[in-house]
Amino acid sequence: MPPKQPAVPSVWTRPRKEREQPALSRGRIVTEAVRLLDADGIDALSMRSLGTRLGAGATSLYRHVASKDELIELAVDEVFGELEVPAEAGPDDWRAALAATAGSLRAMVLRHPWFASVVGQVGLAFLGPNMMRMSDRVLGILGAAGFDVTEADRAMKALVAYVLGMATSEAAWLNVLAQSGQDEGELLRALMPAAEQAVRDHPHLRAFYAAVPRQEAQSDLARRRDEDFDYGLQRLLDGLRHRLA
Amino acid sequence: MPPKQPAVPSVWTRPRKEREQPALSRGRIVTEAVRLLDADGIDALSMRSLGTRLGAGATSLYRHVASKDELIELAVDEVFGELEVPAEAGPDDWRAALAATAGSLRAMVLRHPWFASVVGQVGLAFLGPNMMRMSDRVLGILGAAGFDVTEADRAMKALVAYVLGMATSEAAWLNVLAQSGQDEGELLRALMPAAEQAVRDHPHLRAFYAAVPRQEAQSDLARRRDEDFDYGLQRLLDGLRHRLA
DNA sequence: TCACTCTAGCGAACACTGTACGCACTGAGC
DNA sequence: GCTCAGTGCGTACAGTGTTCGCTAGAGTGA
Numbered sequence: 001m002p003p004k005q006p007a008v009p010s011v012w013t014r015p016r017k018e019r020e021q022p023a024l025s026r027g028r029i030v031t032e033a034v035r036l037l038d039a040d041g042i043d044a045l046s047m048r049s050l051g052t053r054l055g056a057g058a059t060s061l062y063r064h065v066a067s068k069d070e071l072i073e074l075a076v077d078e079v080f081g082e083l084e085v086p087a088e089a090g091p092d093d094w095r096a097a098l099a100a101t102a103g104s105l106r107a108m109v110l111r112h113p114w115f116a117s118v119v120g121q122v123g124l125a126f127l128g129p130n131m132m133r134m135s136d137r138v139l140g141i142l143g144a145a146g147f148d149v150t151e152a153d154r155a156m157k158a159l160v161a162y163v164l165g166m167a168t169s170e171a172a173w174l175n176v177l178a179q180s181g182q183d184e185g186e187l188l189r190a191l192m193p194a195a196e197q198a199v200r201d202h203p204h205l206r207a208f209y210a211a212v213p214r215q216e217a218q219s220d221l222a223r224r225r226d227e228d229f230d231y232g233l234q235r236l237l238d239g240l241r242h243r244l245a
Numbered sequence: 246m247p248p249k250q251p252a253v254p255s256v257w258t259r260p261r262k263e264r265e266q267p268a269l270s271r272g273r274i275v276t277e278a279v280r281l282l283d284a285d286g287i288d289a290l291s292m293r294s295l296g297t298r299l300g301a302g303a304t305s306l307y308r309h310v311a312s313k314d315e316l317i318e319l320a321v322d323e324v325f326g327e328l329e330v331p332a333e334a335g336p337d338d339w340r341a342a343l344a345a346t347a348g349s350l351r352a353m354v355l356r357h358p359w360f361a362s363v364v365g366q367v368g369l370a371f372l373g374p375n376m377m378r379m380s381d382r383v384l385g386i387l388g389a390a391g392f393d394v395t396e397a398d399r400a401m402k403a404l405v406a407y408v409l410g411m412a413t414s415e416a417a418w419l420n421v422l423a424q425s426g427q428d429e430g431e432l433l434r435a436l437m438p439a440a441e442q443a444v445r446d447h448p449h450l451r452a453f454y455a456a457v458p459r460q461e462a463q464s465d466l467a468r469r470r471d472e473d474f475d476y477g478l479q480r481l482l483d484g485l486r487h488r489l490a
Numbered sequence: 491t492c493a494c495t496c497t498a499g500c501g502a503a504c505a506c507t508g509t510a511c512g513c514a515c516t517g518a519g520c
Numbered sequence: 521g522c523t524c525a526g527t528g529c530g531t532a533c534a535g536t537g538t539t540c541g542c543t544a545g546a547g548t549g550a
Contacts, residue, residue: 023421116365136447149456158477202381211394232403235484
């Protein structure tokens with residue numbers, strides 16, 4: 001047994017585990033889970049690893065969280081809190097407002113690459129408060145643009161599906177990239193021979209591969225991804241505008 | 246200890262494991278994996294459960310497959326083999342061809358609901374032969390429609406992103422539905438009170454909820470999903486056509 | 491026929507996983 | 521002081537993916 005604490009503990013010699021508040025809480029757990037996921041990816045998240053990060057045992061977490069699946073749902077909604085959606089828009093700037101929303105959503109996914117690997121499991125069936133807030137705003141923007149209720153809902157679903165689909169595949173590529181430990185250009189060049197081999201019997205794919213420049217700086221690769229994303233987004237917005245006219 | 250086998254085994258009492266051919270093969274493993282996934286979902290797929298289904302031990306699989314992740318990638322590409330893409334199309338029917346492709350892709354995902362939960366992990370970084378075949382054809386259709394190489398690639402990415410995003414969220418909902426064991430209408434009605442509660446502070450969401458009919462037959466629910474999917478698809482195709490004009 | 495190599499399959503083992511259960515402790519209210 | 525609810529944790533269980541070294545048989549060449 002260690003000796004008893006002095007009656008008046010100094011700031012330097014206070015008990016290591018200062019039990020100020022309940023110490024563990026849903027909020028703290030979820031925040032730390034997101035931190036862990038961001039840093040080390042989905043495979044690194046285990047109840048034990050998260051517990052030790054919080055200075056707690058693994059099973060203590062279950063007092064605040066029903067299961068690992070629920071924890072992940074909470075982490076997903078936590079991340080949705082970062083989303084920036086214009087509070088409202090008029091019939092003239094709905095397009096800009098939606099584009100900004102889409103950009104913010106994509107950036108959110110790319111900031112948290114693990115998001116891609118769980119979005120399919122948790123689906124959007126789980127309706128966290130943050131996600132509801134953003135849905136409501138997007139519906140508002142579309143309503144102000146002139147869409148009726150059910151069409152606004154469909155337009156929103158389409159936008160979200162496009163952005164998540166696009167960002168998901170980007171994030172999956174970034175995950176591969178991170179695990180390879182290589183530079184993006186290096187990795188691309190390393191994969192090139194296999195790709196050229198596989199593409200031999202596919203004329204259109206081959207034509208595309210032939211057209212893409214062989215050596216590109218990192219910034220060019222990133223810009224190309226931005227353009228890829230923007231292209232489809234603009235086509236979808238064009239289609240929606242055409243619907244209004 | 247069970248008694249030894251008789252010296253001359255009859256047809257009825259021959260060793261259970263008749264070793265005809267190599268018995269295990271990459272192909273057989275992948276096919277059975279897809280069957281298992283379709284029947285019992287992603288959580289039911291373990292190397293041991295798959296092994297026993299094939300009348301083999303878990304570790305035997307590793308002679309034919311490098312890891313569980315690789316197995317899943319193979320299963321994904323196997324499923325891509327079901328995709329039906331028109332071999333070619335002219336400048337007048339590219340839109341119909343793309344719509345058919347999109348429908349086939351969506352149907353494929355819904356036939357294999359586990360697909361949604363792995364598509365984010367494996368991404369589209371993995372380029373299996375079946376997926377390359379379909380990419381090549383889609384690029385061909387878009388090229389014939391009048392898009393240049395890089396724009397065709399962007400259009401294809403957008404289409405696939407939209408369809409997968411949409412189908413993924415549908416499949417996730419279907420997964421929840423299947424696990425609940427309830428009828429879709431029942432489950433919706435069961436969730437309604439919580440949804441109305443959560444929606445209280447969100448006027449636009451509330452308006453949408455108010456507009457959706459309370460009691461719908463299963464066929465109506467399915468038709469509504471089809472329409473949701475079609476709406477975004479048509480908007481995207483509109484945007485692409487507008488780009489050509 | 492023998493000896494040799496090669497390979498598919500397997501059993502045991504390892505390091506982990508998510509989670510159920512019951513005990514220990516703490517602080518609040520009476 | 522006593523009770524009681526709530527918080528944390530140690531142990532345990534059933535299961536995971538994967539490694540390693542063994543076995544039994546097929547194929548090959550002499």
